[in-house]
Amino acid sequence: MSSQPLVEIRDVNFSYDGRPVLKGINMTFHKGKVIAIMGGSGCGKTTLFRLIGGALKPTKGQIIIDGQVMHELDEQGLYAMRRKMGVLFQFGALFTDMSVYDNVAFQMREHTDLPEEMIHDLVMMKLHAVGLRGTHALMPAELSGGMARRVALARTVALDPMLILYDEPFAGLDPISLTAIGNSIRRLNNALGATSVVVTHDVQESLKIVDYIYFIADGIIVAEGTPAEIQASDKPFVHQFVHGEMDGPVPFQYPCRDYNQDLGVNA
Amino acid sequence: MERTTLDLWVGAFVVGGIVALAILAFKVGNLSSYNVSESYRLKASFTNIGGLKPTASVRSAGVLIGRVTEIKLNPEHYEAEVTMSIDKRYQFPKDTLISILTSGLLGEQYIGLKPGAEDEMLKNGEMIKQSRSAVVLEDLISQVVANKAEGVK
Amino acid sequence: MPLARSIKHIGHRTINAVWRVGMSTRFFVLILLNSGLSFRRFQLTVKELFFTGVMSLIIILVAGLFVGVVLGLQGYETLKSYGSESALGTLVALSLVRELGPVLAALLFASRAGSAMTAEIGLMKATEQIAAMEMMAVNPIARVVAPRFWAGVISMPILAAMFSAIGVFGGYLVGVVFIGVDEGSFWSQMQGAVDFKHDILNGVLKSFVFGVAVTVIALFEGFDAPPTAEGVSGATTRTVVQSSVVVLLLDVVLTAIMFRGV
Numbered sequence: 001m002s003s004q005p006l007v008e009i010r011d012v013n014f015s016y017d018g019r020p021v022l023k024g025i026n027m028t029f030h031k032g033k034v035i036a037i038m039g040g041s042g043c044g045k046t047t048l049f050r051l052i053g054g055a056l057k058p059t060k061g062q063i064i065i066d067g068q069v070m071h072e073l074d075e076q077g078l079y080a081m082r083r084k085m086g087v088l089f090q091f092g093a094l095f096t097d098m099s100v101y102d103n104v105a106f107q108m109r110e111h112t113d114l115p116e117e118m119i120h121d122l123v124m125m126k127l128h129a130v131g132l133r134g135t136h137a138l139m140p141a142e143l144s145g146g147m148a149r150r151v152a153l154a155r156t157v158a159l160d161p162m163l164i165l166y167d168e169p170f171a172g173l174d175p176i177s178l179t180a181i182g183n184s185i186r187r188l189n190n191a192l193g194a195t196s197v198v199v200t201h202d203v204q205e206s207l208k209i210v211d212y213i214y215f216i217a218d219g220i221i222v223a224e225g226t227p228a229e230i231q232a233s234d235k236p237f238v239h240q241f242v243h244g245e246m247d248g249p250v251p252f253q254y255p256c257r258d259y260n261q262d263l264g265v266n267a
Numbered sequence: 268m269e270r271t272t273l274d275l276w277v278g279a280f281v282v283g284g285i286v287a288l289a290i291l292a293f294k295v296g297n298l299s300s301y302n303v304s305e306s307y308r309l310k311a312s313f314t315n316i317g318g319l320k321p322t323a324s325v326r327s328a329g330v331l332i333g334r335v336t337e338i339k340l341n342p343e344h345y346e347a348e349v350t351m352s353i354d355k356r357y358q359f360p361k362d363t364l365i366s367i368l369t370s371g372l373l374g375e376q377y378i379g380l381k382p383g384a385e386d387e388m389l390k391n392g393e394m395i396k397q398s399r400s401a402v403v404l405e406d407l408i409s410q411v412v413a414n415k416a417e418g419v420k
Numbered sequence: 421m422p423l424a425r426s427i428k429h430i431g432h433r434t435i436n437a438v439w440r441v442g443m444s445t446r447f448f449v450l451i452l453l454n455s456g457l458s459f460r461r462f463q464l465t466v467k468e469l470f471f472t473g474v475m476s477l478i479i480i481l482v483a484g485l486f487v488g489v490v491l492g493l494q495g496y497e498t499l500k501s502y503g504s505e506s507a508l509g510t511l512v513a514l515s516l517v518r519e520l521g522p523v524l525a526a527l528l529f530a531s532r533a534g535s536a537m538t539a540e541i542g543l544m545k546a547t548e549q550i551a552a553m554e555m556m557a558v559n560p561i562a563r564v565v566a567p568r569f570w571a572g573v574i575s576m577p578i579l580a581a582m583f584s585a586i587g588v589f590g591g592y593l594v595g596v597v598f599i600g601v602d603e604g605s606f607w608s609q610m611q612g613a614v615d616f617k618h619d620i621l622n623g624v625l626k627s628f629v630f631g632v633a634v635t636v637i638a639l640f641e642g643f644d645a646p647p648t649a650e651g652v653s654g655a656t657t658r659t660v661v662q663s664s665v666v667v668l669l670l671d672v673v674l675t676a677i678m679f680r681g682v
Contacts, residue, residue, distance in 0.1 A: 053555055082557035093552035096544070110558050270463070277469045280477065284578025287585035291620050294607070295513045295588050298616040322615050331612070375613070 006031045006163060006195045007052065012061035014047055021047050023219040024061070029163075034189050034196040036206040038241065039216035045199045048216070049167055052197065053087060054078045065163065083111060086161035086194075090168045092152035094140040100127070100151050101136040107158045126154040129191075130184055146177025150184065157188055163195050164188070170202040178202075182209045203242050207231065215241065305355040306333065307391040311365045311378075312346040317401025319367055319376045325351050327380040332357045335378060351378065360385040366399035376401060444640040451569050451636070454562035464567040465574075472533040472568070473575035477582070479532055480525055484583035487520055488512060488590025495591070496599055505601050509610035512591030513584075517614060517623045518679070521584030523671050526630035529576060530663035534638035537568055538659040541642030542652035550643075565643065569635050576631025577624050584623065622678045629670060634663040 007029040014022040021044040029035050039045050050056045051063055057071040064070070065081065073081060094103050104123045108114055114122070127133045130150040140148055149169065156164060169181050186209040189196045200206050206213070207227040215223040215230075215238055223230065223238045230238060256262070292298040316338065325333040333353035341348045353359075362383030369376050389395065458465045495511040541564065544550050553560045588610075595601040614620065638659045645655035 055551070055554070079557040079559075082555055085555065087552065087555040089548040089552050091547065093548035095549055095553075096547070097540075107556050107558075110556070110563070273467060273470050276474045277466050280469065280474045280575075281578065283477075284581055287578070287581040288620075288624070290585045291517060291581060291588075292616055295517065295585075295610055296614040296616040296620045297611050298620075322618060324612055 004031060005029060006066060007197070008064040009048075009052075010062050010064065012048075012051065012058045012063060014044075014051060014056065014059050016047075021219055022051075022058075025216070025219075025221060027214055027221070029195050029197060031195055032189070032193060033211040034186060034198065034209060036198045036200060036210040036213045037216060038201055038203065038206070038213060044216060044219050045201075046167065049165060049197075049199050052165060053085065054081065083159065084162050086156035086159070086164040088149075088152055088156045088164070088166045088169055090171055091145075092140075092148040094143075094148055094152055094155070096140050098140075099136070100132070100138050100140065100143070103140065103151060104136075104155045104158055106155065111159065122158070126158055127151070129157075129188065130154045131180070144177075146173050146180065149173065149177065149181055153181065153184055153188070157192060157194075160192050161194060163197070164192075166196065166198040166200070168200055169198060170200055170205050178205055182206075185209060203244070207242075306352040307355055308336070309351050309353055309359075309389060309393060309395060310348060311351075311395040311398050312341060312344070312348045313367060313398050313400045314346055315400040315403060316347040316349065317367055317369075317376055317403055319349070319378070319401065323375065323377050325353060325378045325380065327357065327359075327382070332380070349378070358388040361387045361389055362397065363389065363395055364397045364399065365395045367401035369402065440644075443644070444636060447640045447643065448632075448636045450561055451566050451639070454559060455566045455570065457562040458566045458570045464563070465570050468567045468571035469575060472529075472537070472571045473578060476529055476532045476575065476579060479528055480579045480583050481586050483524065483528055484521070484586040485590040487524060487583075488516065488587030488592075489594050491515055491520075491587070492591035492594030492599075496595060496601070505595075506605035506609055508591065508595045508601050509588075509606035510613040512595070513588050513610045513614050514619065516584040516587040516591075517619050519671070519675070521587065522580045522623050522627035522630060523667060525580040525583040525627060526576065526634055526667045527664055529572075529579060529631070530634045530638070530667065531660050533572065533575070534634050534659050534663050535656045537572070537635065537638040538642040538645070538656045539652055541565070541568075541639060542645035542647075542655050545643065545645060546647035546649075546652060565639050569639060572635030572638070573628065573631045576634070577627045580627035580630075581624065622674075626671065626674050626678075629674060630667050633666050633670060637663045637666065 005028045007027070009025055009027040012022055012025045013020065025048065027035075027037075037045055037048060047056065051058055052065070052070075054070045054073065062069050062071065066084070068077070068081065070078075070081070094100075095106065098106070101123055104126050105119050108119045108122060123136065124133055127136055130153050132147060132150055132154070135143065135147065135151065140151070143151060153169075164185075166185065169185065170178050173181065182205050185196060185198065188194070198206060198210060207230065210227060212226055213224065213230050214221055217237055223233060223235050225233070231242065233239065233242075319335065319338065321335050321338055323335045324331050325335065333351050335349055336352050337350040339348050340346070359380055360383045362385045364381040364383065366379050366381070367376055368379045383397075491512045492508065495508050496505060499505050499507055499511065541550075544564065550560045550564070553563060592606065596603045596606050641655040641659045641662070642652075645651045
């Protein structure tokens with residue numbers, strides 16, 4: 001880890017209505033890397049994600065992006081910071097009332113005074129990068145799920161962000177789209193010299209493309225390391241997760257009363 | 268949708284709204300008789316105005332020439348003081364007779380002006396001397412009943 | 421303790437209702453504060469004007485015509501028994517301009533455009549489009565909500581005026597063309613009774629107030645909807661019910677202020 005950190009998460013705690021979701025998270029994202037945050041469903045991944053985006057404030061601790069503490073920024077500062085970020089939402093979140101072209105052009109029109117011809121060229125370049133230049137006239141409803149995700153990716157990188165956040169980019173995709181998205185994430189990150197954070201539970205796909213992995217369970221980091229370290233790990237939780245075993249440290253049964261008691265059988 | 272088509276539709280929509288409002292104003296409402304020319308004010312006092320209301324019409328020989336603008340009670344004489352705004356094109360002699368009339372048996376009440384013969388004309392803000400109050404139906408009926416009773420005697 | 425429970429229930433409902441009123445007022449202020457973009461880039465508002473205004477035209481015009489026709493028929497039947505058929509024009513025009521135009525247009529607008537607004541914004545929220553916009557450093561209130569608000573506020577008086585105008589035409593059609601009321605007295609009595617400031621401008625003012633109320637309710641419900649299918653459908657229903665009740669309530673208040681003591 002020679003490069004300097006872009007994002008530092010220091011001892012972040014977060015609770016929803018007094019229920020702790022994150023308990024003392026420490027992470028460092030270095031420039032130019034692709035980082036995966038993994039964990040079972042409901043482990044606080046998405047919360048962490050929203051904390052990084054500045055949509056939530058941590059109960060304790062701080063998140064420092066590019067030298068600035070996120071929760072100390074005022075609205076203007078936060079908006080300025082968000083212009084340097086790109087976020088890919090779980091199902092793309094394309095604007096359904098705009099064409100593919102207008103979706104990708106959206107941020108350029110909102111945040112820059114570029115002439116329309118230049119926007120046209122930029123949009124075409126971004127769409128070409130995800131292999132969907134031919135869809136520019138279509139509406140989002142006319143795209144397949146995988147295509148919509150790729151258009152959303154083109155929109156996410158429209159203004160060449162320094163930090164790209166992906167929320168479950170692999171959820172609900174066929175194997176071909178999955179590989180296409182995975183490759184695009186890696187390629188775009190390298191091409192833009194950006195830093196990417198992928199929140200996912202798709203172990204196999206992310207092991208192929210990321211540089212570093214954090215495992216979260218019950219609001220704390222239970223394991224971290226490079227893909228090679230993770231695959232070789234003998235920690236029971238990581239082993240269960242990577243190999244997709246049904247029972248293990250994460251039990252199959254939701255905590256409940258004795259089975260016999262629930263069935264009314266007197267043992 | 269093409270931007271120009273959108274603009275065209277929305278433009279037509281707004282123009283349609285203005286046309287509708289203009290129809291309401293000139294065809295349905297009375298804007299056509301509103302402030303077409305300068306107006307001047309005349310006053311008159313009545314012992315009883317009946318159901319006369321502000322914005323009631325002022326007519327002479329049946330022609331609309333103005334509107335009632337204000338009605339108040341004169342606290343000295345306990346008479347109703349009515350202010351009207353009259354079209355400047357129509358001037359009336361000093362001895363004009365002003366009366367409160369009813370259109371139809373149960374219709375709206377309005378003011379009628381019956382010009383006199385004098386040469387001098389009424390000026391802005393002047394009070395009309397001769398006035399005839401509204402005919403109140405109840406008074407009329409009781410009068411008739413009283414007359415009948417006398418006839419029986 | 422069923423009594424304690426129902427009292428608790430009433431308390432909960434009351435607090436919830438007050439909370440919603442407060443939140444929608446705050447939302448309204450937020451819209452006004454973020455309205456700059458709607459006028460700086462008026463094209464955004466024009467686009468929404470098409471969807472709220474132009475698309476509501478057909479229902480407004482058809483309903484207006486029919487209401488006018490019915491007023492003509494019913495009014496004639498009633499006036500005939502007093503021998504004052506010539507007042508038909510007055511009756512049709514005053515009912516439409518003062519009450520039916522603004523109120524019925526607002527009710528139709530609430531169910532045609534208001535519900536669509538709620539559903540659209542609710543779905544944008546459910547599919548994370550609003551969150552995406554926020555993360556792109558674009559304020560969704562300024563970019564999505566305010567143009568819709570202004571489009572609604574501009575459309576409403578226009579639609580109400582059209583409703584009244586075509587309604588009067590409907591009354592004319594029935595009264596003069598079919599029944600044969602004297603055309604001259606139809607129009608002249610109408611013009612004698614309908615005052616531009618007192619009746620027409622007050623009607624326009626009413627529809628403007630209704631426009632503000634309906635669009636704020638529709639947009640608030642959409643923005644506040646839980647991001648699920650039931651959430652959005654529930655919010656759409658609430659939009660129609662609440663805006664109808666609010667329109668009728670405001671009408672009572674406005675009528676009392678405008679047409680009393682004259």
